[in-house]
Amino acid sequence: MIKSIERSAHSANQRTRDVDNERQAILELVQKIENLIYFPEKIEKPARIPNIWEVFSKEIKRYIETDVCALFRVDDQSHAFELAHCSPDDLDEHCRREIDAQIECGMFAWIINRRQPALIPSLVFKKRKTLIMLPLTTQTQTLGLVMVVTGISEGAITHERLKLLAILAKQCALIMENTLLFAQLQKEHETLQNAQSRIIQAEKFAAFGRMTSGAFHEFLNPLNILSGHLQLMQMSELPPAKIREYAALMQTQTDRIASMVKSLQRFSSPRKSECQILQLHPLIMAALDNTRARFPDHRIRCDVVVAADCPPANVNREEFIRVLMHLFDNAYEAMPLDGTLRIRLEQDVIEDIRNAHKEMIACRINDSGRGIPAENLAKIFDPFYTTKEVGAGTGLNLSISYALIQSMGGTITAQSAEGCGATFTVYLPGAEASGENCCD
Numbered sequence: 376m377i378k379s380i381e382r383s384a385h386s387a388n389q390r391t392r393d394v395d396n397e398r399q400a401i402l403e404l405v406q407k408i409e410n411l412i413y414f415p416e417k418i419e420k421p422a423r424i425p426n427i428w429e430v431f432s433k434e435i436k437r438y439i440e441t442d443v444c445a446l447f448r449v450d451d452q453s454h455a456f457e458l459a460h461c462s463p464d465d466l467d468e469h470c471r472r473e474i475d476a477q478i479e480c481g482m483f484a485w486i487i488n489r490r491q492p493a494l495i496p497s498l499v500f501k502k503r504k505t506l507i508m509l510p511l512t513t514q515t516q517t518l519g520l521v522m523v524v525t526g527i528s529e530g531a532i533t534h535e536r537l538k539l540l541a542i543l544a545k546q547c548a549l550i551m552e553n554t555l556l557f558a559q560l561q562k563e564h565e566t567l568q569n570a571q572s573r574i575i576q577a578e579k580f581a582a583f584g585r586m587t588s589g590a591f592h593e594f595l596n597p598l599n600i601l602s603g604h605l606q607l608m609q610m611s612e613l614p615p616a617k618i619r620e621y622a623a624l625m626q627t628q629t630d631r632i633a634s635m636v637k638s639l640q641r642f643s644s645p646r647k648s649e650c651q652i653l654q655l656h657p658l659i660m661a662a663l664d665n666t667r668a669r670f671p672d673h674r675i676r677c678d679v680v681v682a683a684d685c686p687p688a689n690v691n692r693e694e695f696i697r698v699l700m701h702l703f704d705n706a707y708e709a710m711p712l713d714g715t716l717r718i719r720l721e722q723d724v725i726e727d728i729r730n731a732h733k734e735m736i737a738c739r740i741n742d743s744g745r746g747i748p749a750e751n752l753a754k755i756f757d758p759f760y761t762t763k764e765v766g767a768g769t770g771l772n773l774s775i776s777y778a779l780i781q782s783m784g785g786t787i788t789a790q791s792a793e794g795c796g797a798t799f800t801v802y803l804p805g806a807e808a809s810g811e812n813c814c815d
């Protein structure tokens with residue numbers, strides 16, 4: 376009886392020990408899995424191959440005692456194996472001979488093709504050593520191979536331990552692949568940026584060329600007139616009436632130069648306009664009256680429509696009227712005999728350069744004039760761009776208008792086709808943009 380109680384107690388103790396051991400083994404496994412999962416977090420960001428290798432080779436030592444741990448990369452073209460990193464840094468004579476022998480007999484290539492880890496007893500070292508071969512491959516890429524030299528005999532390395540090392544190598548290969556892809560992406564992004572800045576630079580030069588050739592014309596004309604009249608005045612005794620006539624003409628030309636220089640200052644020192652919240656309708660009517668008065672012979676039908684719910688805008692009164700006058704003048708000039716000018720004021724949503732949607736107040740000015748050919752449409756906002764006869768236009772009004780509206784936080788767009796009229800839209804920020812109350 377006592378014997379049987381002793382036996383049951385013994386077997387109960389044994390079961391408890393077994394359960395404890397099993398629990399210990401599970402805890403150790405969980406720890407190993409945790410290490411595997413968190414291994415990528417130990418790599419310094421942004422990751423580089425030497426950092427990855429440093430962490431990976433240290434990590435391998437957690438799973439197995441290592442004499443040597445070496446990373447080989449495969450050359451894309453020659454498919455040759457090249458030693459990329461190793462720990463310790465210097466390989467001894469035996470190790471070098473072992474590597475050469477393994478590469479020569481095709482073992483490295485075989486491991487890579489099979490995409491499976493392998494244990495190989497070393498033939499070169501005096502003491503018994505085992506080589507652990509871990510391929511660094513992903514679904515799409517072969518990144519290389521890791522060779523570990525350990526003093527543990529082949530038979531003592533369990534399948535479980537080899538499996539863990541293979542998982543670690545797989546993780547390492549994925550991180551390497553992502554790092555290489557990221558570096559490639561960065562390089563492509565840089566190339567794209569360089570190409571983009573070259574295009575912008577070329578466009579700047581082209582615009583600068585157009586601008587300077589226009590500017591030369593615009594400045595040379597009044598200067599030629601000035602110098603011609605000065606010569607006339609120096610060469611002959613002129614009656615006082617003629618001198619007054621020439622002086623008035625020269626005054627007009629100097630005024631013209633001064634006005635162009637003033638306009639250009641707008642580009643050299645752009646500033647933010649002083650704005651207030653105003654209803655735009657009265658400003659449109661003021662600008663329209665001004666243009667009508669300057670083109671008394673034109674038979675233009677004007678239609679002004681204001682959307683019922685159109686809110687006020689944040690605007691600089693004088694500058695906005697000036698812009699409208701420039702746009703109305705251009706429209707009138709494009710309809711020399713008769714035509715229709717439609718002006719519509721409404722709220723609209725536009726996309727800014729960051730693709731964000733912005734509510735703006737849109738003033739659309741549409742004429743039924745000659746229109747703008749597609750090849751000229753991109754140039755009309757360039758300073759000094761004009762299709763008028765030499766001396767008839769400065770080619771500055773649209774570029775100045777653009778700069779003025781930009782300094783109010785708005786923009787101007789143009790749509791047109793030859794023979795089909797033109798539509799210029801002035802967008803201005805609404806009252807919410809400034810948070811002020813309407814002053815009208």
Ligand SMILES: Nc1ncnc2c1ncn2[C@@H]1O[C@H](COP(=O)(O)OP(=O)(O)O)[C@@H](O)[C@H]1O
Binds near residue numbers: 771773774
């Ligand atoms: N409504 C329009 N219809 C047709 N062409 C236009 C219109 N507005 C502007 N343009 C074109 O844009 C050019 C530049 O205009 P602008 O800057 O006002 O300078 P300018 O009137 O002195 O030529 C004009 O010469 C003309 O070719």
Ligand SMILES: [Mg+2]
Binds near residue numbers: 701705768772773
């Ligand atoms: Mg004009």
